[in-house]
Structure formats: C-alpha cells, structure tokens
Amino acid sequence: MMFSETISMMKGGQNLVLCHDQADSDAVGAAFALARFIGADIGVPQAVATHTHKLLEELEINILIGPDVSRYEHVVVVDTAAPIQLKSSLPERFWLIDHHPVNTLFAQALGGLYDPVSSTCQLVYRLLKELNAPFDRQIGLALAAGIMTDTINFHKGDPEAFRAFGEILEVCQLTYEEVQRLYVVDERKDRGSICQAALNARKYTFGGYHVLVTEIDSNIPTFAARALFDLGADVSVVGFTKGEEVEIRMYLRQELAEVHHLDAAELFRTMPGMDAGTAWGYSLFAGYRARGELPGLLRAIVERFSQLLQEESIGK
Ligand SMILES: [Mn+2]
Numbered sequence: 001m002m003f004s005e006t007i008s009m010m011k012g013g014q015n016l017v018l019c020h021d022q023a024d025s026d027a028v029g030a031a032f033a034l035a036r037f038i039g040a041d042i043g044v045p046q047a048v049a050t051h052t053h054k055l056l057e058e059l060e061i062n063i064l065i066g067p068d069v070s071r072y073e074h075v076v077v078v079d080t081a082a083p084i085q086l087k088s089s090l091p092e093r094f095w096l097i098d099h100h101p102v103n104t105l106f107a108q109a110l111g112g113l114y115d116p117v118s119s120t121c122q123l124v125y126r127l128l129k130e131l132n133a134p135f136d137r138q139i140g141l142a143l144a145a146g147i148m149t150d151t152i153n154f155h156k157g158d159p160e161a162f163r164a165f166g167e168i169l170e171v172c173q174l175t176y177e178e179v180q181r182l183y184v185v186d187e188r189k190d191r192g193s194i195c196q197a198a199l200n201a202r203k204y205t206f207g208g209y210h211v212l213v214t215e216i217d218s219n220i221p222t223f224a225a226r227a228l229f230d231l232g233a234d235v236s237v238v239g240f241t242k243g244e245e246v247e248i249r250m251y252l253r254q255e256l257a258e259v260h261h262l263d264a265a266e267l268f269r270t271m272p273g274m275d276a277g278t279a280w281g282y283s284l285f286a287g288y289r290a291r292g293e294l295p296g297l298l299r300a301i302v303e304r305f306s307q308l309l310q311e312e313s314i315g316k
Pocket of ligand 1: 026027079099118119120150
C-alpha cells in the first residue's frame with residue numbers, strides 16, 4: 001500500500017504526530033499540516049526550538065510536551081533522523097516521514113516516507129497533494145515556513161523545495177513576506193542583541209579564511225551566527241549561556257567545507273572538550289548543547305580552526 005493511503009486510513013483515529021526534541025519549524029510545520037488532515041495531537045519530547053515560537057503563536061498550535069505515546073492508535077514521527085532525538089518518547093510502533101541525509105530511525109519504523117530531499121514539509125506537501133487534501137492559509141503557512149527554515153531561507157534547496165514553496169504560496173494565497181515574517185527575527189530587542197553580538201565578535205584569519213566568534217545575551221544564537229555569516233564570515237560561531245547550559249551554533253561556508261573537507265556537525269562531534277554535550281546539524285551548520293563554560297569552549301573551537309586551516313595552507 002502507498003504510504004499516502006496509510007495516512008488516509010488514519011483519519012478519525014486516535015493519532016499523534018510526534019516531532020523531534022527542540023522541534024524546528026520544519027518539524028512543527030509538517031506535524032501541523034499532517035495533523036490537520038488526519039486529525040491528530042501534536043507532541044514533542046521536551047521542548048520546541050525558540051525560533052519556532054512565532055509559528056506556534058501564529059497558528060495557535062497546541063503542542064503536548066512529553067505525550068504518552070502508548071495511548072495512541074497511530075503515531076507518525078516527523079523530521080527525525082535518530083532515536084536519541086525522541087528521548088524517552090520513542091514509540092514502540094510508529095510511522096516516519098523524514099528527509100535527513102542519514103537516518104538511523106527508519107529501520108525501526110513500520111514504514112513511511114523517507115526521501116533525503118530538502119525538508120520534511122515538502123514531503124508532507126507531496127503526500128497531501130497525492131491525497132487531494134484541502135489546503136488553506138494555515139496549512140500553507142506551516143508548510144512554507146518549514147521549507148524556508150530547512151533551506152535556510154533558500155540558501156540551499158533542491159528543485160522540489162522551490163517548486164513546492166511556489167505552489168503553496170499560490171494555492172494558499174500567501175505572499176513570500178507573510179512566510180518570511182515567521183522566519184526572520186523582527187523583535188527590536190533581539191535585533192539589538194544580534195547587533196551587539198556582531199560588534200563584540202572577534203575575527204581571526206587562518207589560511208585566508210575569516211573566523212568570527214562571539215557570544216550573545218539572548219537565546220537566538222542561530223540567528224546571530226547566520227547574521228555573522230551574512231556579514232562575510234567563512235566560519236561564524238555564536239555561543240549563548242543559559243544558566244548552567246551553553247548553546248553554540250556554527251555556520252561554515254560551502255567553499256571552505258569543500259576545500260578543507262570539513263563537516264560542521266562532525267567538527268562539533270569531534271571537537272576537543274565538546275564530548276560532554278549533544279551535537280547535531282549537517283555539513284554547513286552545526287548546533288551544540290551541554291552543561292559547561294562557554295569561553296573555554298569557544299577558545300577550543302578557534303584553536304581547532306587555527307590548526308585545520310593553517311596546517312593545510314602550509315602544506316600547499
Ligand atoms: Mn527538517
């Protein structure tokens with residue numbers, strides 16, 4: 001049976017669409033659109049990512065924290081690449097819709113749709129289209145926000161991501177700006193924090209590449225890292241201290257990653273002093289969360305790039 005038919009059969013049942021922990025707009029957007037079609041609760045193991053709060057508010061999405069997954073007839077997990085991202089909410093039986101280039105969860109699923117495209121939202125759009133599902137502005141906003149997030153506002157993306165985004169705008173009568181409003185930081189206080197973080201940044205040049213490192217006083221390190229990257233950094237690293245925990249985000253420029261065979265997520269996983277936390281991401285973006293002390297971690301990251309980039313340039 002096609003997976004779209006399976007989805008169709010779930011309609012009216014006791015359903016849960018479960019996102020990965022720290023759910024981003026791709027996970028939440030996909031969950032919302034699917035939940036509207038089959039009728040489902042939406043859950044997350046512990047928390048939703050800060051940048052997604054705007055989408056939750058806009059769509060008035062009610063998310064269950066740590067839902068009892070055994071209570072449901074059908075559980076569809078979305079946008080999740082590995083069992084660890086579900087923490088203790090990993091269901092015994094579940095379907096999966098995901099797009100991550102490496103997926104270690106699909107083998108445990110009853111089935112689903114796994115295709116390593118740009119976003120989970122485009123996969124949900126594909127399924128809903130196949131089912132002739134009704135679309136409205138809310139579903140459109142959810143799916144478009146997810147595609148925009150996972151393509152990093154179209155800094156990357158496969159043809160289907162662009163096509164799906166355009167179709168969604170058209171079918172749901174949305175404008176690009178309406179979707180972007182959910183994506184960019186438009187709180188004046190947050191923009192101030194990003195400006196201050198940029199002004200406080202230290203710039204290192206190793207092997208000709210610019211490495212910008214800073215701390216931010218607001219929990220939006222991803223946006224600040226993106227801002228430094230857009231300013232011209234080849235590597236941008238931004239840390240935020242939240243009580244005893246630290247959050248670090250890093251963007252790598254593609255050219256640097258290719259020339260030096262670097263993978264951002266892999267770098268964080270193997271960084272000296274960073275083995276105590278959780279690292280995630282892909283080749284050009286990585287996140288890290290742990291209990292720890294931020295200045296020491298940032299120094300270790302700078303030291304690592306100093307070795308990686310200067311050694312190689314000497315060898316040439
Ligand atoms: Mn995703």
